[in-house]
Amino acid sequence: MNDNTRNMIDKALKNLGKQHLWGDLTDEEYRSEKRELERQVNTLPQPIIPPDLVNLDRVTQLLSDFSSFWEQPAVTDEQRESLINEVFEETRRRGPNLVAIKPKSEYPPLFAYAITKEMRVTRGEWI
Helix, strand or coil: CHHHHHHHHHHHHHHHHHHHHCCCCCHHHHHHHHHHHHHHHHHCCCCCCCCCCCCHHHHHHHHHCHHHHHCCCCCCHHHHHHHHHHHEEEEEEECCEEEEEEECCCCHHHHHHHHHHHHHHHHHHHC
16 A cells, blocks of 8 residues: 555656646645655655665665765774674775775675666766
């Protein structure tokens, strides 16, 4: 039921945008109706994703923002070390900097997906 409701609201949002684009709705009417539809979506329970399924797009985003996470002042050295031990089989460092990594066997597909997705996005922007 939630998926159907979510799909109906998504369609309504798209139609609302078209109506605004065509001039059938004023800016204020559009904003008001959009806020209401977004409120409805936010009240729906979030879909449950089984733990064995990986959101590859989210992983890609995290990997591409890795340096932002790494440099956050709130992240402790112990947390950084824990992450390194979880993801990487081997690391090489030069002082505090990582200079080479070998991911554990379960992680290369995620890195490969992230790299190919980044290449597709970049290539698409150039066209």
